[in-house]
Amino acid sequence: EIVIHYQSPHADDQHSLSASLGVVKAVGRIAELKLAAVGAQLPPSASASIDQRTISAPLDGLIDDPAAELARLQKRKTKAQQELGKAREKLSDPNFARAPADIVAGMRERIAHFERQVAEAEQQEQAVSALVARR
Numbered sequence: 001e002i003v004i005h006y007q008s009p010h011a012d013d014q015h016s017l018s019a020s021l022g023v024v025k026a027v028g029r030i031a032e033l034k035l036a037a038v039g040a041q042l043p044p045s046a047s048a049s050i051d052q053r054t055i056s057a058p059l060d061g062l063i064d065d066p067a068a069e070l071a072r073l074q075k076r077k078t079k080a081q082q083e084l085g086k087a088r089e090k091l092s093d094p095n096f097a098r099a100p101a102d103i104v105a106g107m108r109e110r111i112a113h114f115e116r117q118v119a120e121a122e123q124q125e126q127a128v129s130a131l132v133a134r135r
Helices: 011-019 021-028 066-092 101-134
Strands: 002-007 030-036 045-050 053-058
Touching (some): 011 021, 011 030, 021 030, 066 101
Parallel strands (some): 002 030
C-alpha cells in the first residue's frame, strides 16, 4: 500500500473524497490519502494531473534503486533526443518539404511527441535526482 497526496482547487472534492474514502483506499490499495493545498510543496513524487486535480505518490519507497532508475531515465531521454534530432533533420530537408501535406504533418506530430518525451524525462530526472540526493 502507498501514500497518496491529492491537490485540487475545487472545494467540493474534499467532501466527496471524505464520503468515499474507505472505497477509494481499498480499490487503490492506498495506505493513506493526504489532502494537500494547491501549490503545497510535496516530496519528489510520481504525479498525474487531470482537470486541475493532481494525484501524487511519493517516490521514496516506490523506487527500490533510485540510481538505477535515474540511469534508465537518462537512457530514455537520450533515445528520445536522438529520435527528435532525426525527425527535425528530416523535416528540414528541402526534398521532404515537397512531400504530401499529411506526411509533413505526421512528421511535425512526431517531433511534438519526442519533445514531450524529452520534457517528461527531464522532469522525472529532477524528481529522481532529488531522491538520490536524499539517500
